[in-house]
Amino acid sequence: MRIVLIRQFTESDWPQVWEIVRSVVRAADTFTYDPAMTEQQARAIWLESPPGETVVAVDGDEVLGTAKVGTNKPGPGSHVATASFMVAPVSRGQGVGTALCRFALEWARQHGYAGMQFNAVAESNKSAVAIYERLGFTVVGTVPGAFAHPVQGRVGLHIMYADLTA
DSSP states (O other): OOOOEEEEOOGGGHHHHHHHHHHHHHHTSSOOSOTTOOHHHHHHHHSOOTTSEEEEEEETTEEEEEEEEEESSSGGGTTEEEEEEEEOGGGTTTTHHHHHHHHHHHHHHHTTOSEEEEEEEETTOHHHHHHHHHTTOEEEEEEEEEEEETTTEEEEEEEEEEESOO
8 A cells, every 4th residue: 555645736736637637537437527528628627616625645746646525516415525536547556546535535524524425436447436335435326327438338327425424
């Protein structure tokens, strides 16, 4: 397991974050984002506005992964948080995703959220599903065939939830 520092995103992180986002999105095997997404579109989607935030997992000057955390839905659903995570291909399997997820859960607790919901986890993304389940999430529903995986074809998208009040 790699020891990483998780800190708030700064503008100087963007070139490395963009490389991670671009590689993950273009692979088209985990996120529902358009693989042809431009850098400008990626910035608009990935960089959260307060009360949410975007963070990076770093080892020195190297950005290993990134996460965004915030409110899942406004209004009557605003007591539930959400988060998304991306890890650089060379840093996968080293605990970076787990560290980012732990950070997100703690962030949500500190900000008074009752739970955290992930809206679209590709069921084929076995490593992410395993991390989330290990950290207290459960699959509360699956939309069959809602994700077009480039190799496996249409697979389900899980909705996952962790209760933060317990």
